[in-house]
Amino acid sequence: MRHFTKWSLAAVATAAMMGTSSLAYAACEDLTLGSAISFTGKYSTNGIHAKNGYDLAAKKINEMGGVKVGDKCYNFKIKYYDDESTPARTAQLLERLIKQDGVKYFLGPYSSATTKAAAPIMEKYKIPMVEAEGASRSLFNKGYKYLFAVLSTSEQYLASSVALAAEIAKKNGKKPGDVKVAMAFENDPFSLDVRAGVLDDVKKHGLKVVIDDKLPRDLSDMSATLTKVKALKPDLLLISGHSKGAATAGRQIKELKIDTPMIALTHCEAAKVTVKYGDSANGLLCPTQWAETLSYKGAAFGSAADYDKLFKASFDGYKNVPYQSAQASAAVLVWADAIKRAQSLDTEKIRDALSKTDLKTFYGSIKFSAAGNNIAKPMVLRQIQDGKYNVVAPSEWASHKIDFPRKAQ
C-alpha cells in the first residue's frame, strides 16, 4: 500500500510538472484570419505585396508569443483565396471563408473596388474586417460599422502635388491660371476618388486642366494620352492606375521621351519603376502612405527603418519596400492589439475594441474615425532623385528639396 502511494505521488508530481511545463511552453492555438486577395489579374503585383506584409506581421506576432487572451494564447494563421482582381469574386469567396471555413476575423482585399464588394458582406454577417488597401472615400460614407482602414483616404494621394505646382508657379512669377494640368486615371473607385481630390485642389488653386483622360481597362497602354501631352505641353502630368498603370506610365514616359517638368503618379514603389526604368524614372513624384525614413515607431517592429530592413531580409527582390506591404503589416498589428484589449474572441467585443484603437506603430499612428478610416496619419510626397526616394513634401516631413523642372533623361 505504501509502495503504491509513493508511486502514485510520484506520478502525480510528474504529471503536475508536465502540466506546468506544458503551460509555460504551450504551443498557442491557431486563430485564423481570412482574406480574399488578388494573386492573379491586374492587381496581382500589389496583392502579393500586401500578402507579404500580412505574412510578415503574422510571423512577427507569433514569434513574440502570439496574442494572449486570459490564460490562453493564439497564433495568427491567414487563409487566402485568389479574387482574380475582380469584385465579382470577392463576395463569393468571403461567403466561402465565413460559411465553409468558419473564419470570423478578416483582413482586407487589395484595391478599393474589391473592398467595396467586401464591406457589405462584413456588414451582413456582422464580422469585422481590418483593411489596408482600400482608400476610396466612398468606403467610408455608407455607414459601415465593421470596416476599419489603417491607411489615409485616396483624395490625398495627388492633391499635394497640385499645391506644389501652384506654389512653384507663383515663385517663378507665373499665374496659377497659366499652369496646365494633364491627367490620366484608371476608371475604378480608387483612381476616381484620387481624381476627385485632384479636381478639388485644381479648383482651389485655380489651375487649368487641358487633358482629362481615362486609362484603358487593362492598363497596358497610355500612348494616346502621352501623344496629347507631347502636343499640348502641360506643366503637370498626373497619373493613377495602381501598379500596372504606374509600370505602363514609367515605360511609355521613357519610350516617348515625355519632358513634362513635373510628373506625379501613384504606386511607383510597388511598380518598381526605379528598377525597371532606371534614370528615366528620376524626377517622378510619388505619393506614399508610408516611408522608411519617417520617424514612426511601434512595439512590434520597432522603427520604420527596422521594418524596412526586416522586410528586405525576409523577401527577395525588393529594392524599396512598397507601402502596400507596410500597411498590410499594420493591419495585422491592429488585429493583435484589438484582441488583446478585448480579452475575448467575441466578434462584437473585438469590433468595439477596434473602434477604440489608438496605436503607435512603425507605420504611423492608427486611430479610427466613426466611419472607420484612419485619421491619425498623413501622406507624404516623395521624388525619385538619383534612383532614391526622397521625401519632398509636406514641408514638416521633407528631407530633400524638390528637383524642378524634372531632369528629363
Add this chain to the structure above:
Amino acid sequence: MTIVANERADTVEPTARRMITPNDLIMFGAIVLFGIVGPLLFPNYTFQIAVLWLMVLFAQTWDVMGGQMGYNSLGNIFFFGAGMYICTVTQIGLFTDVGLYTSSSDGGSFLFTPDQYYIGVAVGLLFAAIGSSLLAVALGWIVFGLRGPYFAIGTLGIALGAGELVGAWEWVGGGGGIPIPVYPGSGDGKSFFYYCLCFGAAMATFVFLKWLYSTRFGLAINAIRDDEEKAEAMGVHTMRHKTVAWAISAFFLGISGGLFGNMTGFIEPLEVAFPAPTFGLFMVAMALLGGKGTIWGPVIGAILFHIVKEATWTYFLGWQWVALGVIIIVNIVFFQQGIVGWLQEKYPAWFGIEVEERPSGVKGAAE
C-alpha cells in the same frame, strides 16, 4: 421529295422535345428536389448553389438564341448588366437621389428601412426584366441584319461598349460603381432570400422555355435556324420572331442581373455588370457542353460546368483557367453536339424520339 423524306427519318432532330416524357418529369423532379433540399442539407453552400441556378439560367437563355434559333450571340451578358443597373438604380432611386448616393466624395449615407428594401428589390427586378426586354427590342432592330460571325462580333461589341459607356456615366457612379443597399436582416437570411429568388428564376425560365418550344413559336425559330430564307418564304415573319426571342432571353437575364448585383453587394461596370470574358463566355461554353438546341443540355451543361469550376477554384488554384480551357477544347473537338446531344443520338428513346424503321427494311425483305 423522297430523298428529303429519307433525310428526315435519319436526323434525330424531330419534334420530340415538344412533348413531356417520363424522363423529363424524373429529371425535373430531381432538380426541384435538389433545389429545395440542397440549401437545407448544405446550408453553408447556399450562396454557391444560388450562383449555380444563375448559371443554369444563363445557359438556358443563351440557348434560346444560340441553340434554337441559330444566332450565336456573344453579347447576351449585356442584358445581365443592364438588368443589374436598372434594378440597382430603381432600388436606390425610389427613395433617394441616385447621383448623390453614388458620388464617392460627399455622398451621404442613406439607410434603407426593411420596407423600402423589399419594395425596392421587387420593383427593381420587375423594371430590370422589362427594361432589358425593351433594350433587346431596340438593339435587335439594329443587329438582326447581321448573320453568323458578324452577328456574334456585333453583339460582343455591344457588351464591351456598354461596359465602357456605363463606366463613363457619372450619375450611376461611373467606374466607381454602386454599393448596393444592405439587406436588413441576418446574413443567413439574406443568402436564403436570394437563394429562393435565384432558384425560382431558373425554374421559371425552364418551365417557360419548355412550354415555348412546344408552341408554333418554337417551330418558327427552329425554322429560322435551319434555313432563314426558306422560313421567310414560308411566311414566317423572321424579324419579329427573332426580336421576340431575344427579348425573352433578355427578360430572364435582366432578372438574373438584378439578383446577382444584390448578392454581390457592389456593382461596377467592367468586372461585375458586363463581364464579357467570364460570364459572357461561360454561358456559351455551358450551353455547348450540355448540348445546344436541346432543352436539358444547357441545364446539365451549367451544372457540370459550375461544379468543375468551383472544384478547380478551390483545390487547383492557379490551374482553374487551364482546366476550363481543357474542358472547352475537348468539348469543341470531340463532343460538338454536347452531352445531351450525344445521348439523344445514342438513345433517342430516352427523349421520346421515335425513330421509324425504314419501310423497305429487313421486314419487307423477309417476306
